[in-house]
Amino acid sequence: MKFKLFSIGLITTIIATLGLNLTTQRVQAESRYQFYCGQSYDATANQRFPATKARTTRGQIVLIQWQRVDVPGYSPQRRCREISPRFQQAYNNGTLNLITNAKINGQSVICTTKEYGGNCVTVLMTLQPKDNSLQILNDLRDILNLRQVGPIKHSSAIPQIYYQIDLEDLMRNAPLEQER
Incomplete structure (x- = not known):
């Protein structure tokens, strides 16, 4: 028994x-791609910075290097740790292929949406008043559409713009991070 x-x-x-x-x-x-906070080497600064990265079957892609302290208490490492999972959330909910700039509660943000003219679904990052949301959106679009080589270096009455992103093309063709 x-x-x-x-x-x-x-x-x-x-x-x-x-x-x-x-x-x-x-x-x-x-979840074919994993977005996370890691470290990335910047050869011009000869320094490693926190970085929002994507892990693919080909290797790692650096999307954003967090170099600037925006607000006391929000170090580049903290920004990286808080924002990187938002890219994963947007990817998981199927909205990372359409990004826009917007204002939420009076603050400029970069976010994802489901359709042109649609509301934000996932806020990727909140910007400081001194940030040019259109410039950051353009930089992010260029990275995600393979028009810019290398990550955005976040060290820097605007119309709202929407950009379609070919995420599959990015993950297949973006330059891989070179380990140092």
């Missing part, structure tokens, strides 16, 4: 473990 109960318990554990592993593999397969 004890052997039978042990066998049933063991079989149940194996089935539960297989189910959990299959679910984990399915989630990882659905």
Whole structure:
């Protein structure tokens, strides 16, 4: 009797473990790209900076190097840690392919949307009043559309603009980070 109960318990554990592993593999397969905060080397500054990066099957792509302290208490590392997961969230909810600049609660933001003229779905980053949201949006668009080589170096009455992004092309063709 004890052997039978042990066998049933063991079989149940194996089935539960297989189910959990299959679910984990399915989630990882659905999320082909992983956006995260890491470190990136800037050769001109001869220094490493926190960076929003994308992990692909080809390697790592650096999207934003966080070099500037915007607000006391918001170090480049903190900005990187807080903003990088937003790129993953936007990717997961299918909106990272349409980005725009907008104002939310009186603050300029870069965000994603589901359609032209649509509201923000995921706020990627809140900007400082001195930031030119259109310039940052253009830089981000150029990075995501492979028109600019290298990351945005966030060290820097505007109309709202929408940009379509070919995320698959970016992940297939963007230059990979060179490890140092």
